[in-house]
Amino acid sequence: MLELQNLCMQFENAKHATLKNINLQIPEGSFTCIVGASGCGKSTLLNLIAGLTLPSSGSILLDGQPISGPGRDRVMMFQESALFPWLTVLENVCFGMKINNVPKAKQLEIAGHYLDMVHLSRFRDYRVHELSGGMKQRAALARALCMDSKILLMDEPFSALDKQTTNLLREELAQIWQQTKKTIILITHSVEEAVFFADRVLFLSEETANIAGEYVIDLPRPRHIESPEFIRYRQDILYQVRNEVEKIEHAEEMAG
């Protein structure tokens, strides 16, 4: 279990605290989505959990132990795939394992397993510039999964992709989560995406610099964004967060 205790983040030159007294418990194996308007502190929160940034005050505990920096128990995936352009897909996927001195044969076995899972086996020898945006994110996901960390942190991983690719990748990730039973914390500005994935959606408010809404999504999986129950959840959340995320709501309605 991951536990945030009175977590505060005040950047040096900022007038207001970005995060104020966040208290949160994230159970092992859960899928948590954090939504909020642009600039509300979502990435800041994820970077703190990743240990890439240190909080102004408060603490983060993983299974009771304080987090004081990056660790192998947490792996991060970004909006841009952050793959190494001079390496092939397979070399990229193996990179972290190589650093961790995993024996070569084992690397290939593990990489093969996860490349299959993200449907990239046929492209293992491609270089990054030969991949589409969706394939890059698949490769980044395979690389993250190979690290065998307990927690997968995802910062708007599909935001730069077109709608069709996004839908496909969402379905794949939902299945991968069910297969791997990892704890996933995914940041998104899309309420639709949050309802699609999450056990629990947390709304991070810019106004209060804290979690201002918590919604348990009790829908069977696989979930269908067109189903009346799904639409009800989405509308409900959008209605409750409307004051802060009108822009998002509008954008989502435009997108259909």
Ligand SMILES: Nc1ncnc2c1ncn2[C@@H]1O[C@H](COP(=O)(O)OP(=O)(O)O)[C@@H](O)[C@H]1O
């Ligand atoms: N390293 C930093 N130094 C100063 N201010 C920062 C830094 N990182 C983020 N911020 C500020 O914190 C706020 C939240 O940013 P961020 O977490 O990136 O928001 P989000 O991911 O929700 O769009 C913004 O006002 C941003 O300018």
Ligand SMILES: [Mg+2]
């Ligand atoms: Mg962000």
